[in-house]
Amino acid sequence: MxxxxxxxxxxxxxxxxxxxxxxxxxxxxxxxAGGLGGLGTPEYAALWFTIWQAALSAAVSVVLAIPVARALSRQQFPGRGALIALLGAPFILPVIVAVLGLLAVFGGNGLVNQIGGWLGLPRIDIYGYHGVILAHVFFNLPLATRLILQGWLAIPAERFRLAASLDAPMGRVLERPMLARIAPGAFAVIFVICLTSFAVALTLGGGPKATTVELAIYQAFKFDFDLGKAATLALVQLAMGMAAALALFALSPPAGLGAGLDRVPQRWDGRGRVVRIADFCWIGFAALFLLTPLAMIIVSGLPGLxxxxxxxxxxxxxxxxxxxxxxxxxxxxxxxxxxxxxxxxxxxxxxxxxxxxxxxxxxxxxxxxxxxxxxxxxxxxxxxxxxxxxxxxxxxxxxxxxxxxxxxxxxxxxxxxxxxxxxxxxxxxxxxxxxxxxxxxxxxxxxxxxxxxxxxxxxxxxxxxxxxxxxxxxxxxxxxxxxxxxxxxxxxxxxxxxxxxxxx
Amino acid sequence: MLGRTIVAGLVAASATVAAADTPVLTVYAGDYFNSEWGPGPGIEAAFEARCDCDLQYKTGDLLPRILLEGERTEADVVIGLTSDITKKARDSGLFAPHGADMSALTLPVDWTDKIFLPFNYGHTAFIYNNELIDTPPASFEALLDAPDDLRLVIQDPRSSISGLALVLWVQAVYGDGAKAAWEKLAPKIVTVTKGWSESYGLFTDGEADMVLSYTTSPAYHIIAEEDLTKSAAIFPEGHYFMVELVAKLAGTDNPDLADQFMQFILTEEFQSMIPTSNWSLPAALPVEKWPEGFRELPMPEKVLFYSEDEAASLRDTAIEAWRSALSQ
Amino acid sequence: MLELRDITLHLEGYHLAANAEFKGRFTALIGPSGAGKSTILSMIAGFLSPSRGQILWDNRPLDGLAPAKRPVSILFQDNNLFPHLTIAANLALALTTKRPTPAQMERINAALAQVGLADMGTRKPAALSGGQQSRAALARVLLQDRPLMMLDEPFSALGPALRAEMLDLVAQLAADAGIAVLMVSHAPEDAKRVADQVALVADGQLFPPQSTDRLFADPPPELRAYLGV
Missing domain, CATH: 1.10.3720.10 (MetI-like)
Structure with missing residues (x-):
């Protein structure tokens, strides 16, 4: 005892x-501060924006990550390891570097607008709600993909063999239980990351309508030196984060996928022509979306380096x-x-x-x-x-x-x-x-x-x-x-x- | 107290040994100040040559840090406060009169403050690329009436000192019509950034046609890059005046050194370092002694400026006008 | 000798009572799945504490002893070998968590030889067949040298012939070493093959062990229900 x-x-x-x-x-x-401070209309507006942009960013990241991770887990091709490592890159980029890269692609004079210009398409503006979501997906799609990919790799090879021998649908017998276990946690973490977003919302949000709580804290602290308001907002942010975490932890069932000897999973699905083409489309989409901004940073940085x-x-x-x-x-x-x-x-x-x-x-x-x-x-x-x-x-x-x-x-x-x-x-x-x-x-x-x-x-x-x-x-x-x-x-x-x- | 000294001594042993017999003047400054291309190193060398002391910068958030540290602060002198936020600093009671003779000042406004001593100034202005824009808006009014495809980037008044200056500028020009002015400006504003550097980066990358910066910004491109394509749009309604200040801490351990430093601020030696390291205008230097590239800069005829009390009382109104107009 | 004295265990939606002495050299616990056979092993091994009652070995209560301090060794259904360690390193863990001494290496090699894996020590478990893995696990249990060896549904992954062979090997090695065996099995024929005593677990209750021959010759009603005769 x-x-x-x-x-x-x-x-x-x-x-x-x-x-x-x-x-x-x-x-x-x-x-x-000698106590907590009160909140006004701007703070409540910031609170509301913070919540819905975080939820949407997290949902889009996880939903897109599922086909990408599935494709990466079942297709073997030269350079796969390097690609997986590279696809993780945006998540670990310093915000300002990443924003520079995103602007080089999606900005006013970015690649997308240049190509669109040749094709006679109207100019796209990255600034606004959609810019914030885009940047958050850029940062967090890699995280979601890695977490779900780990989930795939943690399924023992024996299970795949079993499912294949029973001709059972992989999605239902293996993928859905895995996703039910991994996806809520991935959503929770990304949601909470996006809750504290500061520089992204400010740089790409396009104005005060995209003010997050973290920015309001910065403002309260830096200019007003209103520690009470800063602390109140920090507590609100903590409470939101913990509430999200608790809710999603409760939904997320405990691990129960069993053990196998550590072998590289060998799978029997993903071999048909259509499936292969779809998989490689997803991999191509992820690579293009995540790596082009990096490439732009490299190109513009070389002279100064x-x-x-x-x-x-x-x-x-x-x-x-x-x-x-x-x-x-x-x-x-x-x-x-x-x-x-x-x-x-x-x-x-x-x-x-x-x-x-x-x-x-x-x-x-x-x-x-x-x-x-x-x-x-x-x-x-x-x-x-x-x-x-x-x-x-x-x-x-x-x-x-x-x-x-x-x-x-x-x-x-x-x-x-x-x-x-x-x-x-x-x-x-x-x-x-x-x-x-x-x-x-x-x-x-x-x-x-x-x-x-x-x-x-x-x-x-x-x-x-x-x-x-x-x-x-x-x-x-x-x-x-x-x-x-x-x-x-x-x-x-x-x-x-x-x-x-x-x-x- | 003894424990604190021992800990400090152990941790900073190497620094302490070197500085044991030389008096140290601790100067708090903004982040950029002591970088190799900022004004800090030159000022340090020049002052150390005349004081037989060791000038040490501590850079970071200026006012929040001083206010947090309160009486415990190590700072002897603070350099880089701006006029729009001095009320809070003054109310803290942490600062002492500078005692400097201000007759040499060449500011476009009268300055009689006994605590905060100016060392450089500038004005808010919108900078544009003169190769891309032949006819920039000739007035603030023209800027408001410009077509909505004129792309502007500005800074957030809640996190950036230049952003705060901008809302005060609009407030000074339009008064009660500030919100209406912002509503006309709003469609042209591509984005609002946290700080000046992000905005300026967007502008030089071609993301925007005009950026909120300072009248002196073109000088950097002219002198350091021999690039003549950047200009400031000058408006007859006037430009908001921004001044950077030095102040002495009342609780300084080195009052004599601190005084000596305050006396150094308005000397020609100090002032002549300002233009090409701080990229702003010296507070006490006649135009004929300005470097080439600054002398030719177009300067506003009219300068707008709120006293610290006015700035403090108008601030919330000015920011709210901006916020509500841009939130629609 | 193992004794379960007035044991009751309450788990969520589950209730188990046990009161029995185990006098046989090789006792089999049989009964329908879900009856609580493995739960009894878990209590004896120290993974679960009974709600009431005592577990004794040679009249000494085991309550509060950590699993490793109990006079038992255990062969699990699976996961008996760490996949990242060699067979020899797996066996060494029965003796020490440090680097084995030469004397200990000798014992390890001897144990491997006993189960017919003399030159397999340097391999990883994945490089062995299922039967060989079972033998390696058995060798480790023998090295632990505890007076009671417990087997939880052993060798269920092996074919009938191989399983019978392994059971014979366990019985023989345990007898040679003077070790008592307690085996959980859902297969009555396993019990008949190697056990001298059999205890039935059914309806949330452990029935005291009886001689295998006598029990199967004249099964009580609970066993009849289980055997379907």
Missing amino acids: AQRAFAVTLPFVWALFAAGLVIGPVVAVIMR LALSADVWSSALRSLSVALGATALTILLALPLATKLGELAGLLGVAVSGLVLGTGLFLLVQPFVRPAEVALPVTLLVNALMALPFVLRILRPELDAAREDYGRLAATLGITGWALWRIVLLPRLRRPLGFAAGLTAALSMGDLGVIALFADGEHATLPFQLYQLMAAYRIEAAQGAALLLLMMSLGLFWIFDKGGRANA
Whole structure:
């Protein structure tokens, strides 16, 4: 009994700890403000816009991801691995870089309008609600695709063989149960990501009608210095995120697809001519939609890349070390949190306002140390908290499956504690761990600084330098830095992901 | 206190050793300020040459950071505050009189503030590409009446200082008619960005025909890029005046050094660095001493400006006019 | 000797009572599926705690002991081998979670030889046939060297001939090592083949074990219902 009490308590403590890391700073802001502030018409309008654009963005991302992931899971072709890695790219792009790329394709003078111009079509404007949705789908379609693809790959080969031998419809016996398990979670995470959208809504939204809650927080904090209103909005945002997460967690059935030996799934559907053509159309659509903006960033960035200053390179190194440190911290936090409770606690990190988190941490550490001196640990912590929800979403299903399959065997053999992780769980988690680490590293690479309060300016990160270059009219250098940032984000992701997928 | 000192000492050991016997002047500045192409490094070198001290910048969010830190702030001096948000700064009581002689000022407006000392200025203006637009709108009114396919990008007044200046500009020109003016402008506004840099990037990428920026923006293209294609549209209704300010913290540990720095602001040495590093107009330098490229810039005849109290009281009205017109 | 003393277990929509002593060398638990045979093994192994009552081994209560501290080893229906470890590494886990010493390696190789897998130690489970995997799992259970070996529907994935062969091997190796066996099976012919005692689980109840010969010669009504005779 003691054993079991221990097993229940430890994840609880970890979840409480993770939740405290997010809630503590918010409380600090509220206390400093001396209470919560009231909301007016602009704030309610922002709230409504935030909710419906997040829901629509998440729905479109997941719905489009299903055929793309299905096609990728059952068609073999040269360069498939590289394509899957590349299709993940938009999700890990720094927002400003991605927006530049999207504009190069969909903007006023973008590819689409140029081609449309030759064909005599009317000019398309990206700015507005549809621009926000487009950008969010661009960012999140890769995430949805990867999550669903992982779901496909987690179905044991034996199941496919069984379904094939029974001539059973793959969709009904294998795909729908998998989707019922994976899709609500994917929707939840994307919904919550889009809830905190800030720069996208502002750059592509086309005006105040596309104001999100996060922007309202920024406004309240930066110009009005109205901490009470900022904290109220942050709480509203947290509540929305958690409500969404709770609702969808309740709908999402627990993992129950069983274990198989780790073989590459061999499938018997997807071989007909029509199916193959449809599949490759979907893959082509995804590649075109997701990769063209990247290509545009590369083309416009090359001239500036060769002329980057030493400052930019040293900030690139700094970003690299932040990314690696944040990755290590995230994985250390994530492994004990990969339980249902822990995942809920971790979700706070994506629903919380980065600005309020940074401000709260600032208030918390300021009485003890000079904030600039803890800039690095705080940066790592904030990045880790922001990445945790993704990492947990990726790790938990696999970890649950590993525990279900081998937990009893390990228990009878007396494999507990660190040995359990080393011998049983970690080897089973290689692929998702590689993916999760790559994601964290890339997201941290793109971190601009909710931590602007902590920065002393001499330790700027690469995205920060990019903004500075833009603010200093150095557009070509900025494009070069954007390309460097893109290469480093993708490079880090590729290395980790590759490490996880080797032999898997 | 002792614990805090020890922690600080341990963490910053290397920096502390180097700076042990030289007094340090800590200057809070905006993000761009201390980048290699910003005005910070030149000012630092020039001041250190005359003060035998170590000037250190801490860049980031200026006012929110000072207000958060309150009495605990390490800053001795803050550089880069703008006039439209100084009321909050003044009300905090954290700043002390600058004590500088302001007779050398060459601003287009009278400036008598005893706490906030100007070091550069500019005016809001719409910038266009003169190769693509032969006849830019000749007045604000003409801009409102321009065909709706004239594509503008502006900044959000709730997150950007230039965006705030724009709504105050419209307020100053149109008063109660501000909302109607915004309604005429709305169809031409392609998008509203969070900050100035995104807007300007969209403009240089050809996403927009005109961008809200400053009258001095063409100078950068002329001097740094030898590109003569960018011009500011000058409107007879007047242009909104924007000034950047320096202030001394009342609680500074180095009052003498801080005073010395305040005295340095309006010297010719300091002022002559402003145009080609801050890409704005020096606050105390006669036109004949401006660099070539600035002297020739067309400047507005009329300058519009709200005092800090007026700006503070009109702000919500001006922003609401913008918001409600653009939300339709 | 294993004893279940006044055990009751309440789970959601499920109720089980057991009160029995297991004196046989090889006892089979038989009964319809869903009757609770595997649940009984889970309680003995320590994965589940009974709502009331005690489980004793040689008159010593096992309550509160972690699964690894109990005098039992267990062969599951599946997932007996970690797929990412070699056969030898899988076996080594019965002895240590660290790197096995040379002496331990010797025991591992001996156990492999006992089950006829002498040179398979360096392979991964996926490289073995189903029967070979079962043998490897059996070798691991033997290495654990616990006085009671429990089998949960063993070898159900194997063909009848192979299964019979494996059951004989278990019976022989257990007898050689002086280990008692408790086997859950839904196949009466398995029980007849290797078990000296049989206990029936039916209607939420465990009936005390009886001699196999006597039981099948004159089945009580519950067994009749199950056997359909």
